[in-house]
Amino acid sequence: MPAVSAAEGRSTSIGGAQRRRAGRPSAAVLDKSGITAAALELVRRKGYDGLTMAALAKVLDVAPSALYNHVASKQDVLLLVEDHLMSLVDVSGFGGGSWEDAVCTWAWSYRDVFAEHTPLIPVIAVLPVTDAPQTLAMYETVSKGFLDAGFPRERIIPAIVALESFIFGSAYDVTAPEDIFDSGSMAGSTPYFTAAVRSAATGQDGTAPGPERGRQADAAFSLGLDALVSGLGALRG
Amino acid sequence: MPAVSAAEGRSTSIGGAQRRRAGRPSAAVLDKSGITAAALELVRRKGYDGLTMAALAKVLDVAPSALYNHVASKQDVLLLVEDHLMSLVDVSGFGGGSWEDAVCTWAWSYRDVFAEHTPLIPVIAVLPVTDAPQTLAMYETVSKGFLDAGFPRERIIPAIVALESFIFGSAYDVTAPEDIFDSGSMAGSTPYFTAAVRSAATGQDGTAPGPERGRQADAAFSLGLDALVSGLGALRG
DNA sequence: CCGCTAAATGAATGCCGTTCATTTAGTAGA
DNA sequence: TCTACTAAATGAACGGCATTCATTTAGCGG
Structure with a gap:
C-alpha cells in the first residue's frame, strides 16, 4: 500500500x-x-x-x-471517507469505567467528528455497513460495552440508533449560522419565541454578553445527552 | 394569489x-x-x-x-417547500393537556413529515428562520407550550434544539434500507454486534419473524423520545 | 511468444443550475 | 398622450459536474 x-x-x-x-x-x-x-x-x-x-x-x-x-462512483469515495472518519471516534471509554462516562465520551467525539463533515451524514444514514470495516469495528465495541453494562440484548441496537440519531442531528446544529433564530421583521408576531431566543442567548441574567453559537450548540447537546443517558440507562437489568 | x-x-x-x-x-x-x-x-x-x-x-x-x-436559486425553492411542510407539523397538543403528550404528538408528526423529505434536512439546519413564516409560527407555539409548562426561559431553546436534533436524525433512520446493519462477510469478526442486530430483529423470543425496518425505526424513536421527554421534563420549575 | 487483464489518458456525453440579451405588457409621471 | 421604467416571459448560451468509452501501455500466466 x-x-x-x-x-x-x-x-x-x-x-x-x-x-x-x-x-x-x-x-x-x-x-x-x-x-x-x-x-x-x-x-x-x-x-x-x-x-x-x-x-x-x-x-x-x-x-x-x-x-x-x-x-465505482463519487458515492464510493464518500463512503471511503466516511469509514475513515469512523476510526477517529473515541470508543476507548468502553474499555473500563462507568457506562455513562463511556457513552458520553463516545457521543461527544462522534458529534465533533461529523460536525466537520455534515455532508456525509445523508450518506451514512443510507449506506449499508457491509463494506465499511471501521464503522463495523466501532459498532462492535459499542455493542459489547452496552451488553457488559447489563443491557438486554434486544434493546442494544434501538438504544444505539436513538443515540446516533441525536448525534447526527446535533452535528448539523453545530454548523448552523449565528443568526439562525433571528426572527427579523416578524419578531412582533412571535413574542414567546423571540423572548426565549433572547434568554438563551444572554443566559440566566439578562446582562452578560452571552455565549457564541458553538457554546449554544454545546448546551443543547449536553442537555439532550444527559437526558438520553439517564433515560436509556434505566433499561439495564 | x-x-x-x-x-x-x-x-x-x-x-x-x-x-x-x-x-x-x-x-x-x-x-x-x-x-x-x-x-x-x-x-x-x-x-x-x-x-x-x-x-x-x-x-x-x-x-x-x-x-x-x-x-433567486434552487435553494430558494427548497426553502419554500420546507416552510410549507412546517405547516403540516401537528402542534395542536400544546393547546391543552399535558406537556408530555403535546411534545410526543409534535415530535412524532415532525419526524413523519421530514422522513418523507430528508433531502431538506441539511437545508433546514443551515437556513435562518427569518423568511420562513410557517416555521416561525411552529416555533412560537412550541415555545409558548414550554413556557406554560413551567420551563425556565433560558432552557426553552436548548430543549427544543435537542429534541429537533433527535427528530432530524430519526427522520433519516426511517428511510434507511432493510439491510443497513447487515455485517455480511465480516460477521465473524463482530460477534457482539451481529448478535445484537439479530436480537433486535427478532424480538425478545428468538422465534418470531420480527418487525420490518419501519417498526424498528419506530422502536428506536419511541425509546429515545421517552428518555428525552422524561429527562427534559425534569427541568421544569 | 501470446493473450489477458489492470491501469492509465483523453475525448465526448448529457444533465444541471444559472445568466444574459431580447421581447412584450402594464404602469407611473411629465 | 407620449414616454420611461419595471415586471415577466422566451431562448440561447455557459461552465461545471459525474460518468463513459475508445485507446494505449505494462505486466503476467500459460
Missing part, C-alpha cells in the same frame, strides 16, 4: 509537473487509501463543495477517468 | 400544449405559491432527484429561466 507517493513514470521532458503519457504506468499511481487521503485533504482545504472528481484527480495528478478504475 | 391556474395567454394555434410567445404575458403565469405547489407535486411523483429547475419549469409550462424572476 504505497499510498500517495510512488515512483514517477518516465516523463517526456523537464520540470516536476509533467504529463504522464497514456497507457498503464509501471507502478500503479492510485489505490483506495491514497484516494481516501487525498479526498480528506481536499475537503480540509476546500470543503465539500471543492470535493469534485476533477479536483480529486488533479490533487492525485491523474486524469479524472482514472479514478473509476478504483471506485 | 391565483396559484397554478391562470388565464392562458393567446397562443399561436391549435392544441393545448402550445408554446407561449416571448415577452411578458397579460396575466402572470408564475408566483411563489404556484412554484411551491408544483415542486411538492414533482417531489411526490419523482422524488428529490427529479426536482430540477428544468423539470419544475416543464410542470409549470414555462421556460426554466422564467423561474428566476420569482426565486
